[in-house]
Amino acid sequence: MAQKLQTLGEFIIENQSSFQYSSGELSSLINSIRLAAKVVNHEVNKAGLVDIIGAAGDTNIQGEDQQKLDVYANDKFIQTLTNRNIVCGIASEEEDDFICINSQDENHQNKYIVLIDPLDGSSNIDVNVSVGTIFSIYRRITPVGTPVQLEDFLQKGSEQVAAGYVVYGTSTMLVYTTGDGVNGFTLNPAIGSFYLSHPRMEFPVDGNIYSVNEGNYFDFPQGIKNYIKYCQKEEDDRPYTSRYIGSLVSDFHRNMIKGGIYMYPQGSKNPKGKLRLLYECNPMAYLAEQANGIASDGFKRIMDIQPTELHQRVPFICGSKNMVEKAEEFMRNA
Ligand code: AHG
Ligand code: MN
Ligand code: MN
Numbered sequence: 001m002a003q004k005l006q007t008l009g010e011f012i013i014e015n016q017s018s019f020q021y022s023s024g025e026l027s028s029l030i031n032s033i034r035l036a037a038k039v040v041n042h043e044v045n046k047a048g049l050v051d052i053i054g055a056a057g058d059t060n061i062q063g064e065d066q067q068k069l070d071v072y073a074n075d076k077f078i079q080t081l082t083n084r085n086i087v088c089g090i091a092s093e094e095e096d097d098f099i100c101i102n103s104q105d106e107n108h109q110n111k112y113i114v115l116i117d118p119l120d121g122s123s124n125i126d127v128n129v130s131v132g133t134i135f136s137i138y139r140r141i142t143p144v145g146t147p148v149q150l151e152d153f154l155q156k157g158s159e160q161v162a163a164g165y166v167v168y169g170t171s172t173m174l175v176y177t178t179g180d181g182v183n184g185f186t187l188n189p190a191i192g193s194f195y196l197s198h199p200r201m202e203f204p205v206d207g208n209i210y211s212v213n214e215g216n217y218f219d220f221p222q223g224i225k226n227y228i229k230y231c232q233k234e235e236d237d238r239p240y241t242s243r244y245i246g247s248l249v250s251d252f253h254r255n256m257i258k259g260g261i262y263m264y265p266q267g268s269k270n271p272k273g274k275l276r277l278l279y280e281c282n283p284m285a286y287l288a289e290q291a292n293g294i295a296s297d298g299f300k301r302i303m304d305i306q307p308t309e310l311h312q313r314v315p316f317i318c319g320s321k322n323m324v325e326k327a328e329e330f331m332r333n334a
Contacts, residue, residue: 207259
């Protein structure tokens, strides 16, 4: 007999009680991310057809060109989370400052805050390559009933209560964790529902894929250079295979399924690395650890870093346990 398909909606309801603060609020929050993801997916899929491709003429706080779809995805996620009145604050890679949401009837009664990279890999949009959305959810630490403060957003990654990503790829998937493993859901575009397709995702302990922008090789720290040479050496089960899409979400997703390591180290162009701790590295680190992998800045656990600013950047090494530990060993010994 064919196995019964489980939708994301059913999964959320069935697993709500296993979450330590099971008030239903987090379930509604994941549900609204699901909704926004479908809307953005629709737009991403149309990108080749309509005149939406190209820079919107604005730059974000980090001085990078914003593509139109970045703006669109940012607006959709913020709108959906605001309208449904379930979060007290949002911070986005595309916004200079965090947004305090004051629900008029309830007066700051919501407990959750969301941090988001609305469109990750935006340089890939106009060449029909997979992009994504990354989200990270915390409980506020300032008292309910008052406006959220910067400190609510500057929590260590280890305080996350949920995190996930959407990958708008050959199929669109939503992958997330609430601290009890990682599950992946694939969108059936004909029906508009996500179905559980990848239960209990885990990084293989070892892998043979390394993902890094090797164009920056001469700028990398010696430890990373040595590790790349190790990956390329013909010995034991090496050389490894190099795969780099340039969308963190997609590179991470592939490595989690096949086994691999992703690296975005520091260099003179990016002295603290390029990726953002709050919108990209912490959520991916939470997913990685929940999937039996590791996320490190080369020396220490990403989720132990105390953030000091919203748009902070950090070197990022993430993936299969044995591979990340090997890269850390090269960093220590360089
Ligand atoms: P974003 O599109 O949100 O700015 O993120 C792009 C990030 C990440 O997705 C990707 O892995 C990395 O930048 C690629 O950077 P390079 O082009 O420097 O390799
Ligand atoms: Mn990004
Ligand atoms: Mn982005």
